[in-house]
Amino acid sequence: MIDTLAILAIFSGLFFFFSGSIGLLRLPDLFSRLHALAKADNVGLALVALGVIMLEPDPLNDIKIAVIWLLVMAASAISSHLVARHALREIRDD
Amino acid sequence: MMSGGTLTSILTIALLIALNLLLLSLLIGLFRAWLGPSVADRFSAILLMGTGGVAMLFILAILLQVSALYDVALVLALLAVVGTVALTQSESNHD
Amino acid sequence: MIELLWSIFDITLVLLLLALAWNTCSTRDVMRAVTLFIAMGLLLAIIWARLKAPDLALAEAVIGAGISGALLLSAIRDYPSTAMVSQRSTLIEGIINILTLALTILMSWAVWHGLNMSDGVRLSEQVISQLPVSGVSNPVTAVLLNFRAYDTLLELAVVLTAVLTVLTLNEKRAGYKVSSPLLQGMTRWLVPLLVVTSGYLLWVGAHAPGGAFQAGAMLAAAMILLQLAYPSRRQEFNNYLLKILLVIGIFTFVLVGLWMMSLNDDFLGFTPAWAGSLILIIETAATVSIATALTLAYLGGRPKGWEAGNHTDSKIAENGGAE
Numbered sequence: 262m263i264d265t266l267a268i269l270a271i272f273s274g275l276f277f278f279f280s281g282s283i284g285l286l287r288l289p290d291l292f293s294r295l296h297a298l299a300k301a302d303n304v305g306l307a308l309v310a311l312g313v314i315m316l317e318p319d320p321l322n323d324i325k326i327a328v329i330w331l332l333v334m335a336a337s338a339i340s341s342h343l344v345a346r347h348a349l350r351e352i353r354d355d
Numbered sequence: 356m357m358s359g360g361t362l363t364s365i366l367t368i369a370l371l372i373a374l375n376l377l378l379l380s381l382l383i384g385l386f387r388a389w390l391g392p393s394v395a396d397r398f399s400a401i402l403l404m405g406t407g408g409v410a411m412l413f414i415l416a417i418l419l420q421v422s423a424l425y426d427v428a429l430v431l432a433l434l435a436v437v438g439t440v441a442l443t444q445s446e447s448n449h450d
Numbered sequence: 451m452i453e454l455l456w457s458i459f460d461i462t463l464v465l466l467l468l469a470l471a472w473n474t475c476s477t478r479d480v481m482r483a484v485t486l487f488i489a490m491g492l493l494l495a496i497i498w499a500r501l502k503a504p505d506l507a508l509a510e511a512v513i514g515a516g517i518s519g520a521l522l523l524s525a526i527r528d529y530p531s532t533a534m535v536s537q538r539s540t541l542i543e544g545i546i547n548i549l550t551l552a553l554t555i556l557m558s559w560a561v562w563h564g565l566n567m568s569d570g571v572r573l574s575e576q577v578i579s580q581l582p583v584s585g586v587s588n589p590v591t592a593v594l595l596n597f598r599a600y601d602t603l604l605e606l607a608v609v610l611t612a613v614l615t616v617l618t619l620n621e622k623r624a625g626y627k628v629s630s631p632l633l634q635g636m637t638r639w640l641v642p643l644l645v646v647t648s649g650y651l652l653w654v655g656a657h658a659p660g661g662a663f664q665a666g667a668m669l670a671a672a673m674i675l676l677q678l679a680y681p682s683r684r685q686e687f688n689n690y691l692l693k694i695l696l697v698i699g700i701f702t703f704v705l706v707g708l709w710m711m712s713l714n715d716d717f718l719g720f721t722p723a724w725a726g727s728l729i730l731i732i733e734t735a736a737t738v739s740i741a742t743a744l745t746l747a748y749l750g751g752r753p754k755g756w757e758a759g760n761h762t763d764s765k766i767a768e769n770g771g772a773e
């Protein structure tokens with residue numbers, strides 16, 4: 262039962278990963294691509310993390326997974342900000 | 356919850372399919388990093404490998420029953436950030 | 451079915467790795483090469499994880515992707531962002547290609563031969579049988595820090611020599627880009643997190659994947675992050691302390707080795723009862739040394755006042771401080 266839920270979570274997470282990647286490929290502008298990357302991938306990761314938490318027997322590891330997820334969220338938000346800022350600089354300097 | 360760490364084969368197959376699809380999605384994203392006209396598009400490869408890599412490591416940890424892979428995921432996430440910061444911030448004086 | 455799915459995964463990983471590696475070497479855009487190099491390092495970490503080698507995955511992620519990437523960026527810092535590597539002569543390129551091809555064939559033959567050899571005594575079995583004597587329960591740490599401790603000592607010496615070279619060649623270069631306040635806000639919690647993770651990797655190395663090199667490189671990553679986030683803050687290094695930190699790893703290692711030699715007639719032959727604690731002491735010192743070495747290498751050279759040998763120049767202390 263839990264296994265089925267976990268698989269469901271992981272596959273929905275994959276759906277978001279895919280939409281993120283396809284967005285990365287097909288969106289017209291760097292900045293919109295960063296949106297696809299940062300947001301869609303993070304939701305995907307959240308769902309995958311949820312699925313993995315359900316499958317993981319050791320509760321200490323579950324806490325680790327949750328912490329890693331939070332870290333990746335915060336870090337990827339700031340990373341995309343930095344990349345966008347860098348790109349803006351490049352455009353302005355041209 | 357599963358006991359002691361054996362996976363049913365249906366679960367294994369499902370997870371493996373998920374793993375492959377994840378890798379595929381990573382490949383699609385990396386294609387942009389390869390094409391990308393601007394430099395920043397290349398940087399998105401690092402971001403992609405960071406998030407996608409962590410997801411892959413989570414699934415691998417369950418499939419292979421190696422819980423040290425969570426530590427690897429933590430380190431991967433941290434270093435992807437540091438790598439991105441280094442890429443975007445390191446330029447010299449005369450810029 | 452399961453085997454097939456694993457094979458698809460493995461083959462795709464290998465092809466991706468080859469594609470990244472090929473592109474890293476063949477591209478002439480310098481920035482692109484470094485970016486691909488970092489991405490390749492991250493991919494390698496995932497591959498090691500797939501091969502059930504978490505120690506290697508950790509090392510690759512921290513050192514291969516993180517620190518090596520940062521060092522490369524520090525090296526190309528003077529190039530404009532659209533720099534291109536100049537064209538090599540086709541003769542030299544041809545020679546390099548042939549030599550690389552020969553090396554690839556040789557290594558492929560060696561791997562294939564090794565896979566098809568008859569079963570002899572496997573090293574891993576020997577290590578595991580000796581594990582109780584080694585003082586730790588992680589076989590990788592046992593090999594690195596006990597059975598082959600001499601090799602690790604030499605590795606530390608190599609790192610030190612490399613850093614000394616960097617220090618002799620250059621002075622620390624100031625000036626990175628103005629950083630964003632968001633970056634500084636993130637650094638406030640990320641650097642402590644990196645330091646704690648480094649300590650965790652050091653501690654856990656005794657019974658799980660981890661160890662001195664990973665911990666040291668992570669600590670260096672924290673320092674590099676600090677440098678990138680607060681570039682304009684005038685840094686006052688206590689050069690005396692830095693010099694001590696640089697050598698304390700090797701110093702502790704050799705000291706313990708000599709002490710063991712006086713006790714057990716064997717350089718670095720740890721008494722089994724103390725092996726665990728000795729390994730921890732050595733690893734802690736090594737972590738600090740590695741972190742200092744890598745950070746100094748990233749910074750590019752001597753901090754001010756290094757030659758004077760002691761505390762930083764008082765003039766700098768006057769002008770320094772907050773921006």
